[in-house]
Amino acid sequence: MAGPAENHVLGINDTKEDTEEQTAISEEERNSAETAEGREKDMSPASGSSIHRSGSRPQLDLSGAAIQGNFEERDPAILLPNQSDDISHLALDIGGSLIKLVYFSRHEDKRIEDKRKSSFKQRFGIPNGNRRSYPILGGRLHFVKFETSKINECLEFIKSKQLHRGGMNPRRWPVDISPNENVVVKATGGGAYKFADLFKEKLGVSLDKEDEMDCLVAGANFLLKAIRHQAFTHMDGRKEFVLIDQNDLFPYLLVNIGSGVSMIKVDGDGNFQRVSGTNVGGGTYWGLGKLLTKCRSFDDLLELSQRGDNRTIDMLVGDIYGGMEYSKIGLSASTIASSFGKAISENKELKDYRPEDISLSLLRMISYNIGQISYLNALRFGLKRIFFGGFFIRGHAYTMDTISFAVHFWSKGEAKAMFLRHEGFLGALGAFMSYEKHGLDDLMVHQLVERFPMGAPYVGGKIHGPPLGDLNEKISWMEKFVQKGIEITAPVPMTPLGTTGLGGFDVPSSRGDTLRSDASNLNVGVLHLVPTLEVFPLLMDPKTYEPNTIDLSDHYELEYWLTVLSEHLLDLVDKAVASEGGTDDAKRRGDAFARAFSAHLARLREEPAAYGKLGLANLLELREECLREFQFTDAYRSIKQRENEASLAVLPDLLIELDSMDEEARLLTLIEGVLAANIFDWGSRACVELYHKGTIIEIYRMSRKKMQRPWRVDDFDNFKERMLGPGDKKLSPHKRALLFVDNSGADIVLGMLPLARELLRRGTEVVLVANSLPALNDVTAMELPDIVAEAAKHCDILRRAAEAGGLLVDAMVNIEDGLKEDSPSVPLMVVENGCGSPCIDLRQVSSELATAAKGADLIILEGMGRALHTNFNAQFKCDALKLAMVKNQRLAEKLIKGNIYDCICRYEPAS
Numbered sequence: 001m002a003g004p005a006e007n008h009v010l011g012i013n014d015t016k017e018d019t020e021e022q023t024a025i026s027e028e029e030r031n032s033a034e035t036a037e038g039r040e041k042d043m044s045p046a047s048g049s050s051i052h053r054s055g056s057r058p059q060l061d062l063s064g065a066a067i068q069g070n071f072e073e074r075d076p077a078i079l080l081p082n083q084s085d086d087i088s089h090l091a092l093d094i095g096g097s098l099i100k101l102v103y104f105s106r107h108e109d110k111r112i113e114d115k116r117k118s119s120f121k122q123r124f125g126i127p128n129g130n131r132r133s134y135p136i137l138g139g140r141l142h143f144v145k146f147e148t149s150k151i152n153e154c155l156e157f158i159k160s161k162q163l164h165r166g167g168m169n170p171r172r173w174p175v176d177i178s179p180n181e182n183v184v185v186k187a188t189g190g191g192a193y194k195f196a197d198l199f200k201e202k203l204g205v206s207l208d209k210e211d212e213m214d215c216l217v218a219g220a221n222f223l224l225k226a227i228r229h230q231a232f233t234h235m236d237g238r239k240e241f242v243l244i245d246q247n248d249l250f251p252y253l254l255v256n257i258g259s260g261v262s263m264i265k266v267d268g269d270g271n272f273q274r275v276s277g278t279n280v281g282g283g284t285y286w287g288l289g290k291l292l293t294k295c296r297s298f299d300d301l302l303e304l305s306q307r308g309d310n311r312t313i314d315m316l317v318g319d320i321y322g323g324m325e326y327s328k329i330g331l332s333a334s335t336i337a338s339s340f341g342k343a344i345s346e347n348k349e350l351k352d353y354r355p356e357d358i359s360l361s362l363l364r365m366i367s368y369n370i371g372q373i374s375y376l377n378a379l380r381f382g383l384k385r386i387f388f389g390g391f392f393i394r395g396h397a398y399t400m401d402t403i404s405f406a407v408h409f410w411s412k413g414e415a416k417a418m419f420l421r422h423e424g425f426l427g428a429l430g431a432f433m434s435y436e437k438h439g440l441d442d443l444m445v446h447q448l449v450e451r452f453p454m455g456a457p458y459v460g461g462k463i464h465g466p467p468l469g470d471l472n473e474k475i476s477w478m479e480k481f482v483q484k485g486i487e488i489t490a491p492v493p494m495t496p497l498g499t500t501g502l503g504g505f506d507v508p509s510s511r512g513d514t515l516r517s518d519a520s521n522l523n524v525g526v527l528h529l530v531p532t533l534e535v536f537p538l539l540m541d542p543k544t545y546e547p548n549t550i551d552l553s554d555h556y557e558l559e560y561w562l563t564v565l566s567e568h569l570l571d572l573v574d575k576a577v578a579s580e581g582g583t584d585d586a587k588r589r590g591d592a593f594a595r596a597f598s599a600h601l602a603r604l605r606e607e608p609a610a611y612g613k614l615g616l617a618n619l620l621e622l623r624e625e626c627l628r629e630f631q632f633t634d635a636y637r638s639i640k641q642r643e644n645e646a647s648l649a650v651l652p653d654l655l656i657e658l659d660s661m662d663e664e665a666r667l668l669t670l671i672e673g674v675l676a677a678n679i680f681d682w683g684s685r686a687c688v689e690l691y692h693k694g695t696i697i698e699i700y701r702m703s704r705k706k707m708q709r710p711w712r713v714d715d716f717d718n719f720k721e722r723m724l725g726p727g728d729k730k731l732s733p734h735k736r737a738l739l740f741v742d743n744s745g746a747d748i749v750l751g752m753l754p755l756a757r758e759l760l761r762r763g764t765e766v767v768l769v770a771n772s773l774p775a776l777n778d779v780t781a782m783e784l785p786d787i788v789a790e791a792a793k794h795c796d797i798l799r800r801a802a803e804a805g806g807l808l809v810d811a812m813v814n815i816e817d818g819l820k821e822d823s824p825s826v827p828l829m830v831v832e833n834g835c836g837s838p839c840i841d842l843r844q845v846s847s848e849l850a851t852a853a854k855g856a857d858l859i860i861l862e863g864m865g866r867a868l869h870t871n872f873n874a875q876f877k878c879d880a881l882k883l884a885m886v887k888n889q890r891l892a893e894k895l896i897k898g899n900i901y902d903c904i905c906r907y908e909p910a911s
């Protein structure tokens with residue numbers, strides 16, 4: 001199968017091609033990678049402390065280790081007084097064509113101990129189930145590529161960010177590490193040997209060489225276990241993400257296609273065996289292709305193949321059987337009987353064949369061969385899953401289709417070929433993993449969040465420009481392109497549509513519009529490591545939970561939502577710029593934000609799976625993240641404030657009205673109130689237009705007036721029965737209710753707070769769950785205590801509950817609520833949900849929320865984002881009430897066969 005031993009180049013996964021590939025940077029602005037000043041102070045070692053290492057591995061020096069701060073805190077930071085902070089947060093995979101860099105930057109430590117947080121801790125204590133012997137650092141993993149031929153750019157990049165010295169920190173250099181100190185950086189790939197002296201000379205860094213195969217496997221294992229949408233199948237031009245069960249990952253076959261091909265049977269972490277390989281690999285394609293087509297780069301050769309027709313060269317079954325198929329053995333007429341076989345019988349010279357056809361024929365020959373050998377090896381060891389990686393694939397749709405086709409064909413559909421989004425970074429990640437005690441190998445899927453910041457402008461299918469240092473550089477670059485009249489847009493297909501080559505085994509079709517020669521450039525975001533995130537414990541089955549309701553793999557649906565977001569953009573930029581005082585700087589940032597976000601939308605329009613599996617929640621979150629990237633921290637700040645004030649002014653009247661009702665009428669009015677007040681949503685186009693037509697209170701009244709039952713989804717009677725009991729029978733009240741609140745203003749003040757008050761009155765503890773970061777006009781956990789405090793001035797129940805929950809510490813004056821009945825003062829609390837988006841993915845919530853959830857027996861999800869776009873179909877272990885007004889015509893039609901402004905009151909008791 002493989003060639004003679006001396007020619008056995010298998011496993012050498014690079015080629016020395018003269019690639020034209022652009023530098024691709026997945027990089028965030030430098031300043032965001034900085035560590036907070038205060039924390040630096042705590043973490044920096046006493047000056048003059050020595051660096052302790054054992055052998056070649058830099059290790060943490062645990063001598064004198066002490067917990068910093070509160071012993072009861074979850075995952076407390078541990079102060080290592082003798083540890084220099086220079087454990088390198090950088091690892092490299094230096095190949096013949098590309099240098100892949102993985103580096104870590106710490107999160108800014110913005111922990112603010114407000115009274116909300118301390119009261120929460122008092123109430124719930126601190127969970128200690130997740131204690132580690134050492135903490136995982138919160139931070140980000142960045143993935144960056146350079147052309148090996150431009151190694152100096154790579155060295156400059158490392159130097160400018162001081163990555164070899166543990167990140168950019170002016171306090172650390174040169175105080176902590178003397179320039180003569182030997183810093184060790186993990187590296188794999190042939191270049192780790194070849195360029196060792198250069199790294200030493202230019203950066204003073206010693207490259208600690210790690211075995212390539214070890215790294216590949218470690219990288220693949222980490223990715224497959226820790227990143228939800230890592231692996232995908234690719235058939236007929238369609239990418240489909242595959243859910244990998246962490247506990248059912250092994251064994252699998254890892255096929256790394258570099259110059260040669262290695263086939264590795266992976267049985268566990270660090271447990272693998274190279275079982276086979278072939279010398280016909282990427283190097284063969286590139287080498288033969290270069291000789292036969294005069295193509296100058298690997299990418300050019302791939303591009304040629306997209307315009308090729310291999311039937312002009314390959315001998316097909318039909319050529320042998322006079323156009324017929326050989327049905328007896330299941331071979332169709334278009335099956336390749338012999339690659340390049342036609343060339344024997346034709347009286348043609350090389351020049352008579354189109355380079356496009358040659359390239360395609362070659363690509364098919366090699367891809368099929370690899371697919372076939374891989375399958376045979378999978379069969380040999382009884383493996384069902386085959387993951388392909390290596391530079392040969394580089395996100396090329398047609399290559400993936402061809403390999404998939406071969407595996408499918410030979411296995412008769414039994415085995416699956418899968419590909420990895422981070423396939424180019426397996427080795428570098430593996431090298432990074434080889435640092436001891438960074439805690440990465442312990443990370444779980446829910447502790448990682450991938451984000452896609454604007455790394456560099458991309459134009460015409462290529463990333464342009466150097467790595468972007470800071471926000472200003474990012475904006476300047478964009479402005480430069482715009483001045484030149486070049487629209488910054490997502491990469492476009494490099495060949496016209498419909499030019500896919502024909503022929504083949506049986507023709508695997510790959511849609512022209514998904515073809516690209518290096519799509520993987522942009523498919524890798526920045527991995528945020530957030531050790532405090534947890535799976536919401538009340539989810540019925542986290543494994544089958546899918547947050548998104550609408551399926552964006554439906555082309556029309558995706559197109560609709562992308563258009564909605566584009567149409568919102570101008571208005572959003574106006575709000576964002578105004579929120580920053582409308583200064584020139586804010587306008588520049590606003591412009592850049594609009595361009596960056598439009599580029600994301602264009603990118604996703606072209607390749608919906610570019611950032612992993614796409615759902616509406618991701619799109620809405622991407623918008624908020626992009627705003628934050630351009631330093632718009634709260635675009636709706638003043639709108640929220642205005643609406644809060646207006647609503648608080650009418651709250652006393654509402655409470656009096658409610659208190660004059662009997663229990664049943666009151667409960668109905670309260671639910672009506674929540675639904676009616678959910679109309680205040682600055683994310684809905686239709687609603688924003690409404691706001692021009694009246695004051696907040698007028699719109700609220702109008703909305704309440706229209707609240708006619710039955711609602712489009714109306715489970716109110718069931719909810720009422722649970723709350724008030726059937727007939728005269730009283731049921732015990734819920735112990736604790738989690739209220740996932742939505743918007744500021746009327747929504748929270750006139751909708752959810754009165755409902756919370758009712759629950760409190762009935763003896764149910766209430767936890768208000770709000771966003772950690774601003775998103776549209778959603779109320780945040782930081783803002784809520786003040787709103788509650790204001791509302792409590794008019795309400796005895798809220799006041800006592802807020803006091804009991806530790807939200808109010810000062811005695812309240814001016815109590816206008818006449819109610820003096822002796823209601824139990826169960827606590828009212830506020831927790832943050834861990835999100836900064838209008839939607840919520842309950843697989844990744846704050847540890848605060850997870851803790852509060854443990855004693856809860858009622859969940860109320862409110863609003864379109866939290867209850868409809870996400871979680872509409874979510875099932876919980878406890879009673880759940882989903883309340884929302886549908887403020888979008890299309891969603892109303894799709895979800896409830898109704899109309900805009902219809903309401904949903906969906907009650908699902910615990911089963």
Ligand SMILES: CC(C)(COP(=O)(O)O)[C@@H](O)C(=O)NCCC(=O)O
Binds near residue numbers: 678681682684887888
């Ligand atoms: C962004 C939103 C999910 C916020 O809704 P909310 O959760 O506040 O009820 C919603 O306004 C939305 O889906 N807007 C986009 C569609 C539109 O403009 O109609």
Ligand SMILES: [Mn+2]
Binds near residue numbers: 742743865
């Ligand atoms: Mn909202």
